[in-house]
Amino acid sequence: xxxxxxxxxxxxxxxxxxxxxxxxxxxxxxxxxxxxxxxxxxxxxxxxxxxxxxxxxxxxxxxxxxxxxxxxxxxxxxxxxxxxxxxxxxxxxxxxxxxxxxxxxxxxxxxxxxxxxxxxxxxxxxxxxxxxxxxxxxxxxxxxxxxxxxxxxxxxxxxxxxxxxxxxxxxxxxxxxxxxxxxxxxxxxxxxxxxxxxxxxxxxxxxxxxxxxxxxxxxxxxxxxxxxxxxxxxxxxxxxxxxxxxxxxxxxxxxxxxxxxxxxxxxxxxxxxxxxxx
Amino acid sequence: xxxxxxxxxxxxxxxxxxxxxxxxxxxxxxxxxxxxxxxxxxxxxxxxxxxxxxxxxxxxxxxxxxxxxxxxxxxxxxxxxxxxxxxxxxxxxxxxxxxxxxxxxxxxxxxxxxxxxxxxxxxxxxxxxxxxxxxxxxxxxxxxxxxxxxxxxxxxxxxxxxxxxxxxxxxxxxxxxxxxxxxxxxxxxxxxxxxxxxxxxxxxxxxxxxxxxxxxxxxxxxxxxxxxxxxxxxxxxxxxxxxxxxxxxxxxxxxxxxxxxxxxxxxxxxxxxxxxxx
Numbered sequence: 001x002x003x004x005x006x007x008x009x010x011x012x013x014x015x016x017x018x019x020x021x022x023x024x025x026x027x028x029x030x031x032x033x034x035x036x037x038x039x040x041x042x043x044x045x046x047x048x049x050x051x052x053x054x055x056x057x058x059x060x061x062x063x064x065x066x067x068x069x070x071x072x073x074x075x076x077x078x079x080x081x082x083x084x085x086x087x088x089x090x091x092x093x094x095x096x097x098x099x100x101x102x103x104x105x106x107x108x109x110x111x112x113x114x115x116x117x118x119x120x121x122x123x124x125x126x127x128x129x130x131x132x133x134x135x136x137x138x139x140x141x142x143x144x145x146x147x148x149x150x151x152x153x154x155x156x157x158x159x160x161x162x163x164x165x166x167x168x169x170x171x172x173x174x175x176x177x178x179x180x181x182x183x184x185x186x187x188x189x190x191x192x193x194x195x196x197x198x199x200x201x202x203x204x205x206x207x208x209x210x211x212x213x214x215x216x217x218x219x220x221x222x223x224x225x226x227x228x229x230x231x232x233x234x235x236x237x238x239x240x241x242x243x244x245x246x247x248x249x250x251x252x253x254x255x256x257x258x259x260x261x262x263x264x265x266x267x268x269x270x271x272x273x274x275x276x277x278x
Numbered sequence: 279x280x281x282x283x284x285x286x287x288x289x290x291x292x293x294x295x296x297x298x299x300x301x302x303x304x305x306x307x308x309x310x311x312x313x314x315x316x317x318x319x320x321x322x323x324x325x326x327x328x329x330x331x332x333x334x335x336x337x338x339x340x341x342x343x344x345x346x347x348x349x350x351x352x353x354x355x356x357x358x359x360x361x362x363x364x365x366x367x368x369x370x371x372x373x374x375x376x377x378x379x380x381x382x383x384x385x386x387x388x389x390x391x392x393x394x395x396x397x398x399x400x401x402x403x404x405x406x407x408x409x410x411x412x413x414x415x416x417x418x419x420x421x422x423x424x425x426x427x428x429x430x431x432x433x434x435x436x437x438x439x440x441x442x443x444x445x446x447x448x449x450x451x452x453x454x455x456x457x458x459x460x461x462x463x464x465x466x467x468x469x470x471x472x473x474x475x476x477x478x479x480x481x482x483x484x485x486x487x488x489x490x491x492x493x494x495x496x497x498x499x500x501x502x503x504x505x506x507x508x509x510x511x512x513x514x515x516x517x518x519x520x521x522x523x524x525x526x527x528x529x530x531x532x533x534x535x536x537x538x539x540x541x542x543x544x545x546x547x548x549x550x551x552x553x554x555x556x
Contacts (some may be wrong), residue, residue: 010500063341063541222288252336260289263341 002132003032013020013038016059021128025120026082027113032125033059033077036133037069040168043139043164043277044129045270046121047077047149048155051180052099058145061259067267072273074133076083078125080148082114089187095180096187102175103151104199106170106188115188116201121151122159141273143167145262146225149217151242153236157209167216167269169262170223173236174202180230200231205239214246216272218265221256280410281310290347291316294337299406304360305391309356310403311337312409315347321442321555322407323548324399324547325355325513326426326433329458333357336423339537345545349552351513352411356403358426360392367465374465380453381429382477384466387499395465396477399429400437419551421445421541424503427495428453431479431514435487443554445494445547447540448501452480458508468540480510483517492524494550496543498533 003021010016016039023030033055045068047058052178058077061075069210090097105205106115121142129135141183142163144152149171156166175181176196185196197203219233226233233249240247255261281299288294292315301308311333323346325336336342336355346353358508359379365388368375384393399420407413420441422430427449434444453459454474463474475481497504497511504511511527533539 007534009534010498010542012542016317016538053279060339060537063344065538065541066341120473220288254288256287258287259338260287262344263343264288264290 003128005126011035013067014065014069018055019135023120023124024159025116025124028082028084030082030120031055034074034133035059035065035068035247036074037072040072041074041133041135042072043141043273044074044076044133044135045273045277046125046140046142047075048103048142048144048151048182049077049080050144051080051149052145053080054092054099054240057259061263062266063263064104064266067270070269073270073274074135075124076129078121080172081117085114085170087111087114096184100147100184102147102181102184102188102199104185104188107190107195108188111188118155119163122155122162126162138164139160139277141165141277143269143273144171146257147171147172147180150201153215154199154204157201157204157211158198158260160209160211165213165273166211167272169218169265169269170220170226170231170257171201171217171233172231174200174232176200176203178232179228202235205236205243205245210243210245213276214248215240216248216269218250218252218261220252220257220261222254223257223261227256242278257259279391280439281406288301289313289343292343292347293389294343296333301398301402303310303394303402306360306362308360308398309357310334313337313343313346313351314352315350319352319411319413319500320350321419321551322352322354322411323551323555324403324418324420325353326381326399326420326422326429327355327358328422328424328426329358329450330372330376331358332419332424335537339541340544342544342548345548349548349556351548351552351555352413354403356399359395363392363403365389365392374462377453378425378462380425380459380462380466382463382466385468385473386466396433399433400440404440415440416433416442417555418435419443419555421547421551422449423447423449423547424509424535425458432482434493435479435482435489436476438487438489442487443491443551445550447496447543448498448504448509448535449479449495449511452478452510454478454481456508457508457514480513480517483514483521483523488521488523491554492526493518494526494547496528496530496531496539498535500532500538501535501539503535504553
């Protein structure tokens, strides 16, 4: 389904743009933003945002455009959930429902009709990147922050042939053991813990999922959600070590969970993806 | 009056911070944000934001921190008006009252008690920069965007001994001839056009105001407010030419009025100020 351009802003040597399209996965309109450098585009990185975010946060706050233009890469930033619905409990809390899809294909009543963000990213957006933006299918990578870092790890590991490289900022790496993850998975997936494990990066590595290229993660040590055991990066680190999954994990003193942390290290993440997409 | 730190976020090699203090100029609490590099700080640039903005827009969207850290400069970004008041018409439109001070010392009833942003920036914030942040008084410069570009030009020209250098993005350069300026000046200053001219950068140059150092301005050619004759940079350019005021004016094809434009050229503005503050 071709997306419609809503707004365009010249930014460095390229355009920051906002789009909307009808999604077959979510049966709603979906918004996304892009940055597309002028001239040859060598590849595309999907950015998945965290809880409460929309398609706008990364593109306005991360300062990525300069580096994307330098490396001739585009970025595409989908919204964090379907919008415009009125499902039971959908708008009652910041960590479930709207703005909080956790990038799963939901199984529970009502949600299973619309909250199919795993399919939306992996199939629908992936195809749109090829068809509308003419990016070859072997030139797509994925990254994200917090809930979106979880999404990037899970999608990149489960569909490793579709995504050339994976990176994450402060990802929720073991959601089946974290309060946010337990709440979301109960609400979207029901009680069957075997289904939960298909959306848990640490469990995926334990059960044999691998990505051929090194995964990059940055984690701030003053991150309140790291300190509250929502993110559990050491669990993921340990499982990668045991499984021989290549992983570059940076713990960053004094950095928190904010976009100021992302802005500081986004250049190195874009360099990481450029290595595999160029 | 010492300001209180509300929040702090490590960003590159320094801290993005949010502050609040009791202002004697506005008789309200005032908020501002800062970025302060770690280690030696060579000077401070005041950033004045445009209509509808707060102390948050620049510090979250402009991507300035990296370059401020490199040049060992701090930035301080005050709010765009007093807050928490209920003056007549103060909250009725985006271009007058709250979020729209135009950086004047108001003369009209009610506003004259609180909307003294010229004094707030020029005296109160200027002294706070010295007292609380230990910046020598000959190491302060000023820049801004749109209404804040107007503020930077007017304040920098009228108080040229206090500010080492001036720069602006898409400034309102001749407000006495522009719809925004006429509305604001009528509301804050009354009908006396001689008072208006004290807050009009083009008129100030015409009546003899000068800055010893070259002024830097960037203007996007796809800027809707430029196209609607709100900004009138050619008037300022002409008056500087006639008066031999040094001015570097860049017209930028395809750029609009947004923070994407600011983010693209902020590095060159910080380099400009660093030249005079280092």
